[in-house]
Amino acid sequence: MTSHLDTPSRTRSGGLALWVMAAAQLVIVMDGTIVTVGLPAIGAGLHMAESDLDWVLTSYALAFGGLLLAGGRAGDVFGRRRMFRIGLVVFLLASLLGGVAQTGATLIAARVVQGVGGAIIAPAALSLLADTFPAGPARDKALGVYGAMGGLGAVVGLLLGGALTEYLGWRWIMFVNIPFALLLLAGTLAVVPGTRRRGGIDLPGAITATLALGSLVYAVNRAGSHGLGDGFTLAFGAAGVVLAVVFVAIQRGARTPLVPAGVLADRTRFGANLVMLLMGAGQLATFYFLTLYMQAVKDYPPMVTGLAYLPFAIGIGIGSGVVGPRLLARTSIRTTLTAGLVVAAAAMVWFSVLTPDQNALIALLPAQLVGGVGLGIGFVAATIGGVRGVAAADSGIASGLVNTSQQIGGALGLAVLAGVAAAATAGQPTGAPLPDALTAGYTTGLLGAGAFYLAAVCAAVLLVRPRSGRSGAEPSPARGGAPTAAA
Template sequence: MTAQPRPSLALLVIAAAQLLIVMDGTIVTVGLPAIGTGLGMAETDLDWILTAYALAFGGLLLAGGRAGDLLGRRRLFRVGLVVFLAASVLGGVAQNGGMMIAARVLQGIGGALIAPAALSLLADTFPAGPARNRALGVYGAMGGLGAVVGLLLGGALTEYLGWRWIMFVNVPFAVLLLVGTLVVVPGTRQRGGIDLLGAVTATLALGSLVYAINRAGSDGLDGQTLAFGAAGVALAVAFTVIQRRGRDPMLPAGLLADPGRLGANLVMLLMGAGQLATFYFLTLYMQSIKGYPPMITGLAYLPFAIGIGIGSGMVGPRLRARTSARTTLASGLAVAAVAMGWFSLLTPDQNALATLLPAQLVAGIGLGIGFVAATISGVQGVAAQDSGIASGLVNTSQQIGGALGLAVLAGIAGAAGAATRDAMTDGYTTGLLGAGGFYLVAIVAAVVLLRPRTQSPTPVTSAAPQPSVQ
């Protein structure tokens, strides 16, 4: 069936898909203790339930974007939803930690097919200009809001239905989205190849580096840590060589030649690093230090969701319409950094909600502003046939930033905190200050790299778009 032009319905489907895959990056966070108990996983292994998803998702996003450009964006969107659905069932029936981590990897693969196809379909549906910018604003908001919705929903499901429903809840959503693809345009296609070697090399490089960083935080620089670190560096070098010499590189050289696009992706990476770490440390503080049950922990994130909505839906678009991209980004990131400093005031015995709730509102507003501005800047100035690659890179930056940032800050927090409640709280607040440090570095990147665009969109690949035959 050929999709009819229904932009509003198509935007609803595309935005809901983005919400789903981003939500699943954090939906397990509140339920981690229950999952560990249910599957007999050691506490030190629980973070891999988060990072497995982020690594598979982020490491394969660029290949997923290229596959959508070549094989058909709506087709890959549908395939990704089927993979995501199957992975959610596998996670829901998991009998051990290995099955759960495998399910999370498979979910990440499905997300890597869905996300770039969704953003490219959005560009195919809305012409360049105010209409597309508004649609991109909605899409960008889902990137920030989805993470908070995952925390809220994960807490409710864990407490009232059990942790397995954290995975099962995706099934009806995926089915509805598959039906909804009937109103989505097929999108454009082009000829060329898919850089599977580059995708696998990048994913293995990132996985090795994250493992080395995690291990260094707990075991120091032992032989295994150094070996994985060296392997990660070697694989990263191999990936660079493959991209320079390959016939169909996953990351074309021209994609990051534009300083503004480079800056937008660097900012998104740093924002992802700070955001995932913030959720991780706040969840540990609320459950391990304050003893909040999963439902209360999830509800405590509601101000964050409200702030994201205000920042991305109201403040961000208006600020972007009146100022430059770098001013908008710097403003939002400064607000988020202030919130991290506010979180650092948490203590074991205080009325934590008096600090948590207003600080989360402020953090949400700042990140909401930043997500909208970074998303728009990351795909502006790209020719239509390359929108899948550009959109994949935007999502890659956020996911890889989350995995690397969590690994780094968890190690720092572990070094700062011991077994007492006071020391553990000090470790968590140190990690939160580290997240604020990421936002401050992102401000510098935005100021230095983002400049007003004067040139017309230019292709970063040599392939020309071909009509869709779906």
């Protein structure tokens, strides 16, 4: 049958639609880090114990990472534009609740609901890009812009969080999402409805996947503060593994599986998701250690800490908007990924020479620019590799997998490297000045982030095909229903 997308309206207002969806990705990734710089002010304002502050970060990651697969499939079944709008409304209301919160528990609950909204928005937005732009260079360019937002959003969150905390107060970290969400809702008038799949959602699979991912994210986050031997860490880690096995068994027998077998059967798509996981692991840890270095060692105020990330944002813009697309036009996804990741790893080595009394202009800012360029290139290529060639009716779940990989990777990398950094600090000679001991731990963690980037290089070389064939080739829809026009 002829779908809505076979008409000329497919590309009508495509430019505006692209920026609506890219801006949505920017906002939801931004909210993963926007509270980081403001955590001390949040703790003081809501009388939260320091040991509870990490939940302001973790609660968002738990809900976002745990529900992305279910959110992606919901868009496939119920309509991507419809779910995109619903997600924005949920995100807006949660931001309002967080802004007026009078207790830490209320703020954490609001962050959970924000994560739910983000898990609906992210896969719907990426799928709508595939519905809006025809396969080929136009879609690759759009996906490149979108992919850049995954890296840029985290930096923008740090920049904006520092400025808002210092000049308007920490509550504006939450309130700032309200005008963004309203503008994006208005912008959905330029977005095509998108394709949808006949049939229902694999509810047992969705519940099992959500619980498995949530358990694993919680386990790796708790391991960072309580250690691998902690009882709750082990219990939730084991539960996550068991639930993952159950999920695989459910998928094999489901008539309409949550993750169709064909989505990850392609080696390049599987490799791109693994690369995204490892990049997410390195990126979040990089921001975490640099923020601690600037605030705990250099004693920068929130505004200065945020502004210090500006070179990172500029670098990601250059890498994703200029260098990455040009490399993709001339070489393969694998070559582009490798180039970007090697540059990012080199920046981590550059960071490893930081000292407590070093001038930031000499090492910190130039290394951020270089690292940003490498990550910008990598995010563009990994995003395109993760969704290229997937059947239109399954692009929501493919998009959810790309975002899930980044979120789970970030939680895993931070948990592992936080422990490594703490051990490096504790291992310094007795009597060493505290700034020196802290810097030794932070630079060790940054080298660990570089190791994740090099592991991603290995994954790209081994799994991503040198050439993915004609970019315009689209496979037939996977088992579970034909694509139709969405409402």
